[in-house]
Amino acid sequence: MGSGSEIGANSYLITCGSEQIVLDCGLHPKLEGRAALPDLAPLRGDPAAVIVSHAHVDHCGAVPYLLKQCPATACYATQATLNLMDRMLHNSVAVMGTLSLERGISDYPLYRHGDVESVIRRAYGLSYHKEFALDWDSETRATFIPSGHVLGAAGILLRMPGHTLYYTSDISLADQELLGGMEFPDESAGIDTLVVESTRGAQEGGHLYNFQSEVERLVVAINGVLDADGVVLIPSFALGRTQELLNVIARLIEEERIPDVPVYASGLGRAVYEIYAKHARLLKPDAVFRPLHTFKRIGDVWERQVRRDLVRQRSIIVATSGMMVESTPSAVIAQELVRDTRHGIFFAGYLDPDTLGYKLVNCAQGDAFAFEYMGRKVEVVLQNMQRFHFSAHAHRDDLLRVVQRIRPKNVVFVHGDDDAVAWMHDNCHGDFTKHIPDPDADLVLEA
Ligand SMILES: [Zn+2]
Ligand SMILES: [Zn+2]
Numbered sequence: 001m002g003s004g005s006e007i008g009a010n011s012y013l014i015t016c017g018s019e020q021i022v023l024d025c026g027l028h029p030k031l032e033g034r035a036a037l038p039d040l041a042p043l044r045g046d047p048a049a050v051i052v053s054h055a056h057v058d059h060c061g062a063v064p065y066l067l068k069q070c071p072a073t074a075c076y077a078t079q080a081t082l083n084l085m086d087r088m089l090h091n092s093v094a095v096m097g098t099l100s101l102e103r104g105i106s107d108y109p110l111y112r113h114g115d116v117e118s119v120i121r122r123a124y125g126l127s128y129h130k131e132f133a134l135d136w137d138s139e140t141r142a143t144f145i146p147s148g149h150v151l152g153a154a155g156i157l158l159r160m161p162g163h164t165l166y167y168t169s170d171i172s173l174a175d176q177e178l179l180g181g182m183e184f185p186d187e188s189a190g191i192d193t194l195v196v197e198s199t200r201g202a203q204e205g206g207h208l209y210n211f212q213s214e215v216e217r218l219v220v221a222i223n224g225v226l227d228a229d230g231v232v233l234i235p236s237f238a239l240g241r242t243q244e245l246l247n248v249i250a251r252l253i254e255e256e257r258i259p260d261v262p263v264y265a266s267g268l269g270r271a272v273y274e275i276y277a278k279h280a281r282l283l284k285p286d287a288v289f290r291p292l293h294t295f296k297r298i299g300d301v302w303e304r305q306v307r308r309d310l311v312r313q314r315s316i317i318v319a320t321s322g323m324m325v326e327s328t329p330s331a332v333i334a335q336e337l338v339r340d341t342r343h344g345i346f347f348a349g350y351l352d353p354d355t356l357g358y359k360l361v362n363c364a365q366g367d368a369f370a371f372e373y374m375g376r377k378v379e380v381v382l383q384n385m386q387r388f389h390f391s392a393h394a395h396r397d398d399l400l401r402v403v404q405r406i407r408p409k410n411v412v413f414v415h416g417d418d419d420a421v422a423w424m425h426d427n428c429h430g431d432f433t434k435h436i437p438d439p440d441a442d443l444v445l446e447a
Pocket of ligand 1: 054056149170
């Protein structure tokens with residue numbers, strides 16, 4: 001029901017017999033208003049359940065909207081995902097409220113704080129590996145299996161009458177600083193259909209860098225800036241990458257590989273950090289997870305004096321948003337840093353070509369950008385702006401390995417741009433039928 005072969009509003013309607021099950025129900029990250037919602041038109045009455053793989057907004061951001069339309073639908077997620085959804089969805093309401101005022105988007109908000117509260121009250125927060133029935137009279141059983149990626153994230157194993165389906169959602173095979181890599185479903189599960197993500201399908205050479213090799217590059221980059229008495233800004237997604245990177249930086253300071261300077265973290269990243277702390281037993285066994293007070297608050301950076309004081313002495317700042325959307329903490333801090341060549345801005349992951357972050361990394365000295373909505377343009381003097389690849393997604397060779405190891409009868413490639421999905425389709429070889437779903441058509445899967 002999402003936008004098909006792109007990373008849009010992730011949502012898949014699975015129909016088996018007369019039962020309807022929705023896997024994920026996200027908001028499109030680049031579209032606004034109702035256009036960002038999945039298309040719920042294929043639903044025939046209230047589905048039995050919506051099962052949420054993890055708390056990124058492109059996977060859960062439309063759940064309050066769906067449950068408002070479908071009051072009889074049950075909602076399931078892991079307990080950690082549910083706690084994270086609570087934070088992320090309330091934040092979405094706040095962001096939609098701001099956008100509706102600033103840019104006059106009349107559809108916003110698509111739902112309100114009360115709708116989020118009702119989702120959290122209604123939803124079932126479950127453990128990994130515990131099989132559950134969708135309903136008292138449903139024959140379908142589901143199980144959450146750890147998928148790496150972010151806290152609470154899960155692949156969903158669906159055992160329907162006569163057909164077993166595994167939806168990987170977003171997966172990381174490699175260990176990160178805090179989270180271990182994905183687990184595979186039991187070999188005895190006999191998976192008929194595998195629905196697999198394709199995010200990095202178009203990325204050549206993705207296997208050449210990994211989490212630890214990127215940490216080594218980051219050490220060199222941070223030292224260069226701090227030695228020149230500059231400030232390091234790392235724009236980062238609030239859920240997942242922020243918590244991972246804060247602990248990387250803290251470790252590097254403890255190991256005396258970078259100077260002992262103050263490390264700052266921005267608001268939503270801190271709130272998510274507290275939920276990581278609450279579920280620390282889900283992190284990999286050898287993970288060292290520092291208490292939140294290790295990292296200072298950035299303060300009210302919308303006050304010019306506050307952010308000027310913030311960048312006066314050398315420090316490392318991890319702030320949202322990751323792609324530096326205008327009027328977010330990373331953008332308003334960056335508008336101070338770009339005036340001075342001593343500093344460094346290091347992007348931690350994927351940058352969409354339409355975003356301010358992408359334009360900054362590719363700009364020439366003297367180009368000017370507005371960092372706040374309707375704000376005055378600031379001339380860019382700083383040149384030390386770099387990209388790092390701390391991906392929480394498996395690279396494409398690993399994705400092929402996942403398919404080969406699970407050996408399903410059908411493979412459905414989702415969650416990637418057209419070229420990424422096409423690469424996966426063309427390079428995935430085995431005794432199975434391959435599918436690229438069309439959002440406007442049903443896909444019939446034989447067991
Ligand atoms: Zn995700
Ligand atoms: Zn995703």
